[in-house]
Amino acid sequence: MSTLQPAPVPHLYLLAFDERHSFENALLGLSGPPTPDEAEAIRHMKTLIYTGFRLALRRGVKHDGTGILVDGQYGNNVARQALEEGILLAMAAEKNGQEELDLGEGACVGPHIETFDPAFTQARVRYNPEDEQEINARRTERLALLTEWLQAHGRRFLLELRVPATQAQLEALGGDEDRYDHELRPSLVVRAMSELQAGGVEPDIWMLESLDRTEDCLRVALQAREGGREHVSCIILDHHADWEGLERCLRVAAPIPGFIGFALGRTLWWEPLQALHQRQLTAAEAAQRICDNYQRALLLWNEALLRSDCQRSAMQQEVAPS
Template sequence: MTPRGFTKPLYILPFDHRGSFQTKMFGWKGELSTEQTAEIAKAKQVIYDGFQKAIADGVEKEKSSILVDEQFGAAILRDAKAQGFHFAMAAEKSGQEEFDFQYGDDFAKHIEEFKPTFSKVLVRYNPGGDATLNREQAARLKRLSDYLQGAGQALFMFELLVPAEQEQLDHFLGDKTAYDLELRPELMVKALEELQAAGVEPDVWKIEGLDRREDCEKIVATARQGGRDNVSCIILGRGEDDAKVHEWLNTASGVDGFIGFAVGRTDFWDPLVNWRAGKNSRDEAVAEIARRYREFVDVFEAGKKA
């Protein structure tokens, strides 16, 4: 299959969190009731309203996007489509170490129903980990990749997480920061290469924050090797604080091939928690989410100009 790619600016507000949202934001376990599902959907609507306010306040619509799940965000997906927003839709089952489809063999029907701009997967893939698991994941991902290229229903967005294997972490005496700086970038390059060799062809790679410009450059070079000239990368926030996210945005924005970001929890988590605790109003939560999103856009665009 010929890689397609996406090269326009892309600033994503992701709130496709499901398992973590249910347990950490709401403190609920097990199967949800209809009322609980509606309560989570209501909270996600606050985030979506913040996104819309940011655009109303001046963030360019063509550069903006949301990422949300069908389970709690079906109404939002439909509205985003009606309003002509770029939007990405999660295809993976939430809260699993191993990638699998949220809706099993029916994954294509759900993509065709909503027709998102991007079909997104989150995948934990460490080249130094379980080789059998990696092959099995790659086979499922190739199935989605082939479908998206053949059907043309959506572009393919791939969120790559490379969690440390215990042996790798032990090498750094348990220091995750050292692992992130010294080994993870190398493993990410190798993961891209292995997935490409397995026939997995994303249009956009979502990449965990990188501290060094040269590591960002290596990731882009790998993503675009072999004629994949229009494949691009975006940086993700990993729920870090504002200062760290600003660092990552500044680093990535100066590298050709990094077209934007996906920053979610750093944007919406505190405003939502405060709203649910009665510390601020719904309007205040919406306004704060919009302000934070605009701030990340401004940081990335300033870095691009610099």
């Protein structure tokens, strides 16, 4: 671990649309590489998401910690506009959206990172401690190299950690993915973080699939800052694209020291874009819904923080000497 630690990030509320396969396969239904017209349609959808984000800013959302996460394939135009407008920008390091981290030949990040100089460089990894050790070792090695490159260039590292169930784990739980999320995944997340840290992977921010129990969030936050990593923090991802689950996880994570915000994607923009693609919404209506969803997530987070502060203040008054 580097002894030169950057200052902690106090808040981070990202509208994330760095995905590529969701746009290519799920939204457009493509089975192969997009045509130029299809690629342009994806760029247009990402611009529309950014329009929704800017609407939220114009409606009074504070700029402190608010920003966007985009890719370097379809998000270049959005990234350029965000920089011109002074918006906090995070960009994916990978040259494409492959299953494993692929940073290209002879480079640790795609050229777009040097070009746009984002506030955060993001990478995504699937890592289950009980998966094949050869795969985990390869992923760890690549991320350790990325860590070294980013630290050498004074860049903040945003690591998205996904811990999908192995087939054996699912079978042991009768194929119940909800049981996996509740019973197994939280402890596996802590193990994965520990193993990655031991392998030289040192993100400034851990992007983690949402957790719905206070004790799990506490364990994760402690692991993130284990061994003198006081500058490291966590933000949550929308693991399941439904508001009921997301609201619960936002309320649980917000009061936990070490959790500083979120990076939310499909929950905020999937339904509006799908309705737009099916001609059920206009572009302006879709952008407005994305704006409303982003504001809703911020409100939930801030309400949870305020409720926690009020409870803490009440407890302090109860124990204060008369």
